[in-house]
Amino acid sequence: xxxxxxxxxxxxxxxxxxxxxxxxxxxxxxxxxxxxxxTIPPGYRDWKLISVAHEAGNxxxxxxxxxxxxxxKAYREKKLPxxxxxxxARLAWRYVPSEENNKVFGRDQSFVAGPPINVQFMxxxxxxxxxxxxxxxxxxxxxxxxxxxxxxxCFPCHVPGKAGDFVFTHYAP
Amino acid sequence: xxxxxxxxxxxxxxxxxxxxxxxxxxxxxxxxxxxxxxTIPPGYRDWKLISVAHEAGNxxxxxxxxxxxxxxKAYREKKLPxxxxxxxARLAWRYVPSEENNKVFGRDQSFVAGPPINVQFMxxxxxxxxxxxxxxxxxxxxxxxxxxxxxxxCFPCHVPGKAGDFVFTHYAP
Numbered sequence: 184x185x186x187x188x189x190x191x192x193x194x195x196x197x198x199x200x201x202x203x204x205x206x207x208x209x210x211x212x213x214x215x216x217x218x219x220x221x222t223i224p225p226g227y228r229d230w231k232l233i234s235v236a237h238e239a240g241n242x243x244x245x246x247x248x249x250x251x252x253x254x255x256k257a258y259r260e261k262k263l264p265x266x267x268x269x270x271x272a273r274l275a276w277r278y279v280p281s282e283e284n285n286k287v288f289g290r291d292q293s294f295v296a297g298p299p300i301n302v303q304f305m306x307x308x309x310x311x312x313x314x315x316x317x318x319x320x321x322x323x324x325x326x327x328x329x330x331x332x333x334x335x336x337c338f339p340c341h342v343p344g345k346a347g348d349f350v351f352t353h354y355a356p
Numbered sequence: 357x358x359x360x361x362x363x364x365x366x367x368x369x370x371x372x373x374x375x376x377x378x379x380x381x382x383x384x385x386x387x388x389x390x391x392x393x394x395t396i397p398p399g400y401r402d403w404k405l406i407s408v409a410h411e412a413g414n415x416x417x418x419x420x421x422x423x424x425x426x427x428x429k430a431y432r433e434k435k436l437p438x439x440x441x442x443x444x445a446r447l448a449w450r451y452v453p454s455e456e457n458n459k460v461f462g463r464d465q466s467f468v469a470g471p472p473i474n475v476q477f478m479x480x481x482x483x484x485x486x487x488x489x490x491x492x493x494x495x496x497x498x499x500x501x502x503x504x505x506x507x508x509x510c511f512p513c514h515v516p517g518k519a520g521d522f523v524f525t526h527y528a529p
Contacts, residue, residue: 228405235408235420236454240465247408247420247528276528281409284524287516292413296528343460351457355420355449355469 216321216328218335221306223323224251227272231255234355237278237294244275245296248352264317264348269307271350275300300324305350316341316349389494389501391508394479396496397424400445404428407528410451410467417448418469421525437490437521442480444523448473473497478523489514489522 215222230249237245250258253268277297284293301324309317320337322329341349388395403422410418423431426441450470457466474497482490493510495502514522 231402232405232420232422234469235418235449236457236469237410237418237451237467238461238465239467240461240463242465245408245410247405249405274528276408278410281524283517284409284411287513287524288411288413290413292411292415294410294412295526296407296409299529340460344456351454351460353468355447356472 213323213326214328216304216323216334217331219306219312219315219319219321221304221319221321223302223321223326224270224272224304224306227251227270227302227304228274230272232355233258233271234352236352238275239278242275243278244300245278245294246273246275248273258354264309265307265350267307267309267317269305271305271352273303273305273352275302301329316345318349386496386499387501389477389496389507390504392479392485392488392492392494394477394492394494394501396475396494396499397443397445397477397479400424400443400475400477401447403445405528406431406444407525409525411448412451415448416451417473418451418467419446419448421446431527437482438480438523440480440482440490442478444478444525446476446478446525448475474502489518491522 213223227249230251233248233250233254235245235247249272251268251270253266254271256262257265257269276299278294279297280291281293281295284295285291301322303323304319304321306312306319306321307317308319312319315338318338318341320334322333338349341351344351347353386396400422403424406421406423406427408418408420422445424441424443426439427444429435430438430442449472451467452470453464454466454468457468458464474495476496477492477494479485479492479494480490481492485492488511491511491514493507495506511522514524517524520526
């Protein structure tokens with residue numbers, strides 16, 4: 184039932200966005216992600232750290248979650264909902280054992296960031312993305328945006344995190 | 357034999373540092389770590405990300421490695437050895453499953469940063485820390501520096517990383 188509800192929200196979100204979102208602007212920094220029209224924010228790799236995580240299973244990644252200054256300020260002040268202009272970046276790398284580190288430790292215990300998988304962004308714009316909790320979602324692999332089918336489930340999956348303004352990541356002190 | 361060699365280097369390093377390092381300066385930001393006299397660098401939590409890792413075993417942590425601007429510049433330019441002034445910060449948090457995230461994924465796969473464990477720093481000063489490859493080492497838990505016994509093995513453990521100027525962490529693109 185929960186899955187069906189999610190699916191319905193997903194479909195509604197896609198239909199809503201296709202109907203009401205202005206065409207994605209062209210952007211010097213690269214192609215805009217479909218549906219939400221999000222481009223890669225310049226300089227995101229230099230943003231401050233929110234937290235880190237490991238997703239096992241099919242993801243098999245280790246990840247860093249970074250935020251622009253608006254995001255970091257809101258996190259540190261425990262301000263919810265996140266203000267417009269907030270951008271959260273999730274950088275994922277392949278989760279790989281480090282033989283070099285394991286040798287030093289004398290046992291298999293070290294896992295590090297391997298090749299990059301992709302980068303995802305959540306962009307807060309309460310008016311533009313009103314149909315999806317105020318958030319626009321994007322994913323890029325080597326600068327190439329993911330297709331609609333990839334982005335459509337983003338918001339439905341984030342709905343259980345509504346109490347935290349649809350954001351799962353907590354700030355790591 | 358390798359372990360004995362490490363131990364000898366450790367003892368030599370400690371003896372050398374006790375003999376030749378000037379007294380640790382007092383510092384407004386907190387107590388200096390023993391042996392190397394390293395204090396907590398102001399604003400390190402805002403530094404840019406170098407990479408992330410998970411250490412299983414006794415460590416049981418998930419960690420972010422951040423660098424000051426000198427460190428990041430050297431990493432990005434693949435410049436070795438790291439120039440004086442480089443500081444690398446290793447922030448470790450308890451490696452904990454996220455029930456909140458697992459519910460969303462529908463399976464146990466998500467591990468996040470729990471309570472902070474400690475913060476370590478490597479500070480490059482090729483003259484001051486000549487006896488330990490040019491690096492001073494420090495560890496702080498809740499602002500309190502670790503004792504000599506904790507810091508003495510730092511350099512010997514980093515010796516296998518000599519080709520990378522005693523630094524194990526690679527930059528995650």
